[in-house]
Amino acid sequence: MRLHHIAYVCKNVEQKAEEFCRLLGYKIESSSAIDENQNVRILFLVHKDGSRLELLEPYGPKSPVRKFLEKGGGLYHLCFEVDDLDAVLRQMTRDNQAYLVKPPTAAPAIEGRRVAFVVTAGNDLIEFVEKQ
Numbered sequence: 551m552r553l554h555h556i557a558y559v560c561k562n563v564e565q566k567a568e569e570f571c572r573l574l575g576y577k578i579e580s581s582s583a584i585d586e587n588q589n590v591r592i593l594f595l596v597h598k599d600g601s602r603l604e605l606l607e608p609y610g611p612k613s614p615v616r617k618f619l620e621k622g623g624g625l626y627h628l629c630f631e632v633d634d635l636d637a638v639l640r641q642m643t644r645d646n647q648a649y650l651v652k653p654p655t656a657a658p659a660i661e662g663r664r665v666a667f668v669v670t671a672g673n674d675l676i677e678f679v680e681k682q
Contacts, residue, residue, distance in 0.1 A: 554631040554679050555594070555602035559615045559623040563593035563605040570595055576603060583659040589613040592659040604629070629677035635664050638678055642668050
């Protein structure tokens with residue numbers, strides 16, 4: 551398991567990308583994409599050290615990040631890349647360590663790889679993405 555990205559909720563992914571590129575030395579990794587499964591607009595940034603930021607903007611009235619943005623937005627979740635998504639989810643949900651909030655689905659902004667979301671007992675949102 552390794553950290554894949556840190557997600558950040560904002561009003562406009564292009565404006566926030568410009569700010570983070572200027573202030574923190576990130577570069578835009580690819581153009582923005584709409585994820586209709588998650589109801590978000592996504593833009594990935596990458597740093598020369600290899601770290602990634604995922605900028606999220608609400609897309610549509612049912613976006614799960616809309617309420618978070620209304621409270622100010624900002625840091626949203628951590629995403630870890632894993633070899634076997636199903637095994638990790640079984641381990642995380644065993645003994646109520648976490649509960650599944652979004653079952654595995656294809657993520658268009660990450661080459662269609664399967665992703666899933668859990669919330670931990672400590673109320674942290676964690677995303678897992680399966681290795682290619």
